[in-house]
Every structure is written in C-alpha cells, then in structure tokens.
Amino acid sequence: MDLKLYMFDTCPFCKRVLREIEDQKRTDIQLKNISTSDEDRQTLLEIGGKTQVPCLFVDGEPLYESADIIAWLKEHPQIS
Numbered sequence: 001m002d003l004k005l006y007m008f009d010t011c012p013f014c015k016r017v018l019r020e021i022e023d024q025k026r027t028d029i030q031l032k033n034i035s036t037s038d039e040d041r042q043t044l045l046e047i048g049g050k051t052q053v054p055c056l057f058v059d060g061e062p063l064y065e066s067a068d069i070i071a072w073l074k075e076h077p078q079i080s
C-alpha cells in the first residue's frame, strides 16, 4: 500500500497525526511537507482539490480530516 502524508510542520492537526504515526512506530508513510515543496503543494491541490492538511494519500486517494486519518491508521496497522 502506498501511503503519503501531506502536512506542514506548524499545523496542530498534522502534529496529532504525526504523534499517532510515532506511537505506532510506523515507517511506511512518506511525509510530504507542503511548506517546503511547491510541487507537493500543487499535487495536493490538483488531486485533493484543496490545500488543507493533514491529508493522507492511500494509493493515491486523498483522505482529509485528522480524526479520520487517525482512525484509518488505527484500522490499518503497518504490516512488516
């Protein structure tokens, strides 16, 4: 499964999601920081339709809302 988290450092909702990723010790999620990459920001806008973060791309499908992302992460633990 391809997982990418669009985020930026100072976003409190991103921090919640990042804490969950850390708690689960996940290594299967690529971070895409839209405050340092215009290309990533543009991809988020083009595919998701808005630049709101956090947004988790699951096999290219955008999932917005930190609570929904955290719920998804709990339901889909990393398989290593």
Ligand SMILES: N[C@@H](CCC(=O)N[C@@H](CS)C(=O)NCC(=O)O)C(=O)O
Pocket (backbone or CB within 6 Å): 010, 011, 012, 013, 014, 050, 051, 052, 053, 054, 064, 065, 066, 067
């Ligand atoms: N309800 C959302 C709130 C997310 C939110 O407000 N994100 C802000 C950053 S802290 C944002 O992306 N604002 C810019 C935008 O919406 O384009 C969540 O829990 O994920």
